[in-house]
Every structure is written in C-alpha cells, then in structure tokens.
Amino acid sequence: MSDTCAMLGGVEIKSLSPVFVGRADELTALTDALSRATAGEPQALLVAGEAGVGKTRLLEEFLREARARGTTVAVGGCVEIGADGLPFAPFSAALRALRRALPDAFATAAEGHEGELARLLPELGDTAGSEPNGEDSTARLFELAVRLLERVAADHTVVLALEDLHWADTSTRHLLAYLLRTLSRGRLAVVATYRSDDIHRRHPLRPLLAELERLRTVRRIDLPRFTRTEVHRQLTGILAAEPEPALVDQIFLRSDGNAFFVEELVVSHENGCTAGGLTDSLRDLLLVRVEQLPEDAEKVVRVVAEGGSTVEYDLLAAVVRLGEDDLIEALRAAVGANILLAAPDGDGYRFRHSLVREAVSDDLLPGERSRLNRRYAEALEADPALVRAEERTTRLASYWYHAHDAAKALPVVLRAAAEARRRHAYAEQLGLLERAMELWDDVPDDVRAGLRPIDHAEGYPACGCDPETAPLHYLDLLAETAVAARLCGERERALKIVKRALRLLESDGDDPQRAAWFWTDYSRLISNLGRGDGWAEIAKAQELVRGLPPSAVHAKVLAVAAGWGMIHAPGPESLAAAERAVEYARLVEDEPIELHARLTLGTLLIDAGDVATGVATMYEVRDRTVELGLVSEASRSYTNLASGLESVGRSGEAVEVATEGVAYAQRHGLRDSEGWVLGNLVESQLSLGLWDDADREAHRLRRIAYSSSKPRGSACLKLGDLALLRGELDTAAQYVARARGVYEAHDPVPQYVVPLGRLEMTLAAAQGRLADARSLLADAVEDGFAPGIHRYAWPLLLAAATAEADARGLPAAEDGRAGTLALVRTTARRLAAPVPLWEAYALFVAAELARAEGRDEPGRWAELAAALAALERPYELARARHRWADALLVAGGGRDQVANLLREAHEVAVRLGARPLREDTELLAARARLSLTAASPDRCPAPDEDDAFGLTPREQDVLRLVAEGRTNRQIAEELFISPKTASVHVSNILAKLGVSGRGEAAALAHRLHLVPAGPR
Incomplete structure (x- = not known):
C-alpha cells in the first residue's frame, strides 16, 4: 500500500453495516460449492441482483470464509472502461493475484506458453514471438488460459471471483463462456457477479447469460431485497x-x-x-x-468519477492539481464519508459503490467532462508511468476520445487497436477501429498523412509499399476493421465493411491489389455465412491480379483459389493454381503463404495420382511449420497429411500422424484444430477395424467440437457409420439427421456431401426403402465426380451395388434395377483408382454388380479377397470372404475352403461387433452344416435349416409372401387364414428377425436366403 493510503488507513467508515445480514441460504450455497470444488469437482456460480442489493458484501463474506479454509482467492473486477477496449481486465487482475499467491505453481502451469499467456497477463513476457493472429488464435488463447487454471487448481483449491459482469468487455465474456463450457477438472470455483436490473433486452451480457443458464454445470444465485x-x-x-x-x-x-x-x-x-x-x-x-463534503474533497470525488473505475494516486495528483497535503486531506474526507476506498492493491482509489460513481459522473456538465478527460490525457502523455503499461494506450485513447480532440485521439486509438489485436482481443480491436473510422473525417489532412499502417495482417497492405513510409489509407483501415470483425465472429459487420470498401474502390480509381484482397475476403465471408461457395469472388480477385508483378496479395489469391479447388473441385486447374501460389510466395519471400500453398499442393498431387511427391511435400510442410512455430498451419498440416494418407490406403500411418497431431493441438491449446485432426483419426481407426477406439474418439470429438460445426458433423457421420455396421438402425438414423442438420447450413462440399449421401443410402437400403436408396444415388452422381473425389465415390457405389445385390429377388425391387445397375457401372468406369485400395474397391463394386445380376462367381470374390488381404481393411476383407463362401456353396465348391472362409469372416465380425455380418456368417454356416468353432468336424449340430431365426413353417410361408410385397389381407387369402392371424404372424416375424418394418424383413429374408431367390 502507498504511503498516502497508509495515512488514510485509520479513517472510520460509518455507514457500512458491521453485521452481515441475511443471505444465509446464499452463503451456504457458495460454501457448499467450495467444498465440492475442494473435492475435485469444479464449480461455477453466477450471483445476480440489482445494484446495491448486496452482491459485493456477500462475495466478501464468502471469500473471507474461503481464505479461512486455506483457499487461494483471485479476484478481478470488470471496469467501465472495458467499453473503450480494455480487454480481459478482470481475468488479468485475477491471474495477477493468482500468480502472486502461488508463484511456483503458476510458473509450472504456464511453462512453455508464457508468450501466448502474456496476452492476458503481460508480466509473463513478450507476445512478439508467439503465434500470430489468425482464425483460431483466440480459441487457442482461451484453451491455454483454461488449462493454466486447471493445472494451478490441480493441487490447490482456488476461487476465481469476477465482479460486475454487466461491464465486461466482449473478450472477457467470451473467455468466461469458454471457461465455464470446458472446465472439467481441478479444485476450482468460479464465482461471477452482475447487476440483474442492468440487463436490458439488448445488453451484450444477455446472450451469454442465456447460454450459461443452459449449462447444467452453472448455478445461478439471485439476491432478493431485504425484508423488514x-x-x-x-x-x-x-x-x-x-x-x-x-x-x-x-x-x-x-x-x-x-x-x-x-x-x-x-x-x-x-x-x-x-x-x-x-x-x-x-x-x-x-x-x-x-x-x-468539503470543497476540495468534492472536487477530488468528481475527478475520480471521470478517471475510470480506479484512479492511481499519482495520476489523480497530476489531474486534480492540489498540493499534496490538501489532496491527502480531501481524500481523507472522501474515504471517511465512505464514498471512496483505497484500491485492493493500495495504488489508487475507487468508489465504494459504483452507483455513487455513476451519479457523480452523470452530474458533470458536458464541458466539465471534456476538460477532465483532456487533463487526464495530458497528464498521462507527460508521464506514461502513471498507469500500468498494458492499460496505458487504451486509457489514453479513451481520455482523448472523450475530450473530443479527434486529432489527438485518432493516432492513439489506432495504437490501442493494435495492442488489442496483439492480445487476440478482436472484439475490442473492432470497437476501437470503428471509433477510428468515426474520427477519420474530423482529423486534419496533415495528421492523417503522418499515420502509418499498424500490424496489418493477411497480405496487407496490398499496395506493396513499405509500411514504414507509406501513409495509412482509409481502405487500409477498412481492411483491418473487416479482419477484426471476422476474427471476433461479427461476419455480418465484416461483410458490410468489405462491401463498403469495394464500392469505394469502384468509384475512386484503379487499385487492383487492394480490390483483389477485398474480393478474396468477400469470398471467405459469403462462404462462411452460407450464401454461396465463394468461387465467383475468387475468380474476380484472380482476374484483378493477372499480369501484375508478383506480390503477397497475388500469392494469397492464388493460394486461396487452390484451396477452394482442393475442397470443391480438385483437378488440373487447382493444381496449377497451387503451383503458381508456391512460386509467387517464394518470389516475394513470404514463407507462411508458401507453406500454406505447398500443403494444398501436396493434397492435389495425391489426388492427381502423384502419391509419392504429394505425401513427401506434406511431410516437409509439417516439419517446417513445426520448426517455425507456425502453430495453426502446423496443425492444419497434421490434419491434411492424415487425410492424404488415409486417401491412399495408408491407414496405419495416418493413425500415427493423426495421433501426433491431436497431441500437438492439445499441447498448443488448439481445440478447434484438435477436432479437425481427430475426425481424420476416427476415419482411419474405422478403416483399421479399431472400432472401439473410433467410437470413443468420435464421442470425444462431439464433446469438444462445440464451436466448430463441421467436425461435429464429421463425428455424427462416423458414429452413424458405426451404428450401421453394428446393426443399430435407429441410432444410425439419429446420427444421419444430426449430420444433415450440420451440413445443410454450410457450403456443400464433396468431402461431406458424398459420405452423408452414402450413409443415408445405406440406411435406407437396410430399412427396406430401396426406392429412397436409388433416389439418393441418382442425386449423388448427377453431376459426376471431380478428380480426387474417388475416395468418397467408391464407397458410395459399393453401397449402391450391395443394396441392389441384397434386394435381388424382391418383386418390388425389379422395377428400376437395371437402370440403377447401369448407373453404378457407368459411374465406376469414370472413377480413378490410383492406388491398390481403390483398385480393390473397383473389384468389390464389380463383384456386387455381378451378384445383383445373378452372376455370383467365386473367382471374382477370390480375386477381391486377395487384393484386400494386402491392405489394412479387416471388415471389407471379412465381407469378401463371406460372399466368397456363399458363392462357393452355390457353385458346389469345397466345404473345407468354405468353412475356413466363414470362420475367418466370423472371427472378425465378432471382434468388431459387426452384428449383421456375424449373423450372416452364422446363418450361412448353419445352412451349410459347417462349424464356426470346431477345428475338425466338417458338420456342426446346427438347427434345422427351416428353423433359422426360430421361424415356424407357417411363419416362413408368411415371410415369403411379405417378401413378395403382399398385404396382410392378401396373405390371409392365399394361406386361408384370417387377416388378424396374418397380422400376428407378421409381428412375430419382425420380432424374431429383429427388424422394425416389412421392408427390412423382406430385404433381410432375401439377403440371407430365408426365401427362395428369383431366377438366376
């Protein structure tokens, strides 16, 4: 505490009640939560009440009890200056207190991430060497902050108290939401207070409160007024x-x-x-x-009211312009009247209650307020050490802005925006940049001429000039504002800014590089907003830079075009764009853009069939981005490399890369990136037959991908696949609906649309809805498949051919069968099969087509089994062996060979939990009188062939007619029974077969030969 504060320490506070009144239930709820937190169950509580109702007093009593229990308490208060761009203020204060209380534990928890965490707590180091700004930089910072708190709270009970959320800046609100959504371990209790009467319909805290109240882990405590x-x-x-x-x-x-x-x-x-x-x-x-109050004391109170939530003593002295003795006496009177209090850190003064501060501030005359703000700004400019370094620029910007001095305000507002950006506080940066746009026209030309672009990102400034000497253009300001809006999630505002810039460019003259930059950003925005695929805008940007000298913008435009093509239309044009992007990035020595483009190039090379070069390129990019510390790009390289390896059948290698990528993303706090690479890990685990691992990781992906919808949709796709493979049709249907809900809201791209169509089609066929399955196939192949989409198209065609083969013999399936088989065959001829995996799939499709046409030849299945045996696809191999055994039995093949094939297929089906395949192999073995377990007896004591699934002879008769599409009345007429009896038989059949409808029963009956097949 400062000497001045110490001199005031004995002042008597008269109006504050020395007795803690009421609130017994509320205090009990808080202390109970503390007990649960101490036991290792993190707690989150919101304390709400109107201004003056006693939130602070309740919190003080709780924190006193917490300290008495040996708990570490870290308190941070939101400040009203947060509206002017001071980001993370309460978290910074709380982390500072936590570091002071537990220095060793804090240092250990922050180790390795000090540069990034310095964005929240500047004392930790310099942010210059940490990850640059990007789409996921805020999420990464939040994840590291949560991990820091969890690690500190692993061995120490900690209460994190955040006061006055109604004043919280946007970044603080977002960080708190992230903390409360993701906090899962540690002896931590988070308590936040806010004024409920301030939360009007458009208050920015209102959406956060609605979100938090939906979380079962967050408890709200409402403080009522006192009774008499x-x-x-x-x-x-x-x-x-x-x-x-x-x-x-x-x-x-x-x-x-x-x-x-x-x-x-x-x-x-x-x-x-x-x-x-x-x-x-x-x-x-x-x-x-x-x-x-005495005149001097009243003057001091009015000065403090305009300085911020807390005003440092030295700054106050410089502004109030009283002698030191007079200032101390004035402060003594204000503290004695219980109007002001010494700040918790003893370095300044604040109002005991914010209501008084608001009343005093509102009582100031407009000219008086401007004059006080000017005096604060002049004092701070004369001696910047009067306030903390991390607050200095933001507060100076606020003071000059409220002093209504545009010429003084604009340069410092821009500096404050740059600082907010370096802290990944993009919402605050956006607010400051919009304030700069407001001030722009009121600033003299000579002042604007002296401004320089500050911290422009993503290829800016587009003019190619030296940012140290080039003046700041208004378009540069718009570009930075648009990026800030996009990075903080305000895409609609970003889109409006970009449109405004394009209108200015259209009317003000020729500036193709800036225009190309804005068109590229426009493309990204409309794609993210689901208003198009963005290609027309990218094409416009390419046209603008065509023929211009190489530049970072040119390289960026080409890289974006190649990336668009990689996702939407991989092929020669996209490959050429990626090669040019790499070339241009090297010419302008922009290695981050070069690495981004090379990663895209590697994927496109794999799609084009140059697997060795493509994989080697992607490995090189992965290693270089890790070396340079380009964390986001490195994580992207893990994701794309794992996907590329899976696409060529190197699933084991893909699992190794993806596992390493998940660990890398976790280590660097990239939760969204973790979700992307985790989705690829699950895909490869499914391929390898690691279904239990895939199930576990897919559910984890659903939990962590709450802010990235596409990875969440990917998890639903994989879980839907698993459910189908295990015969859980209702569960599969639920996941199909969830996945469709995700992807319908986004730009449709083949890597999501085709697998979703395959899953829907397979489900429809399994439910006996063959007409729906055929319609889905027709929709999926209508526009054909671009080069590189074969990895999604071959499984689709296999599912279609299998559905037709399984339904062969169903009368209802004959109409339209020929056309569907022709469509599958024609589409397959146009698909690439650049590696053994897809060559095997081509054989698989051909074999199923032959089966669907009554040409079930053992030789085809033998060739397929040999091809699959060399690959990492145990389930597909088991399917091939089962079909091979079936074809051999029909053709009168050797029983020993059939028995061995069925045993191998059955063993895999049992191990994987593939119930449909297991049942198929068991029934085929039973019908052939072959043992699936005995090593020697050729025949097994199987039930009679007519007793398969426990169906009685009469039920088999009924099933035959169901498979022919007969109604209950038609069945009754043919079998000379009543319709009611027919209905009972049908119900019993559905139960014994474990299906939910007549269509499923018919499909299953034909697939398992429970009824005679049609003519071969």
Missing part, C-alpha cells in the same frame, strides 16, 4: 443501538429493502436530513453525501 426484519437488523448494526420502529418503517419503505439505499438513508438521517425531505430522485439521494 432484515432491514431492522441492518439498522441495528449500523447504529449500534435498537432503532425506533418508526425509523425502521420509514427507511424500509424508502429503500424498498435495497441494502445500499438503507445505508444512504441512515447517513442522511444521522446528518439531520429527514426522509420526507429527500427527493424521489435516486441520483439526488446518492449525491447527498458528496455535496456535504
């Missing part, structure tokens, strides 16, 4: 005597049970003001004690 009994107890404590009943009634009536108003009314009464003489205006009530 509680007001009586409060008065007794303040007066240290039993109050008169009339006084209790009077103050209870006037205060309406608000604890703070009770205190103010008591002071008014003790100073000789009668309650009846008080004005009905709350502001006048709050100003009563201020106006009774």
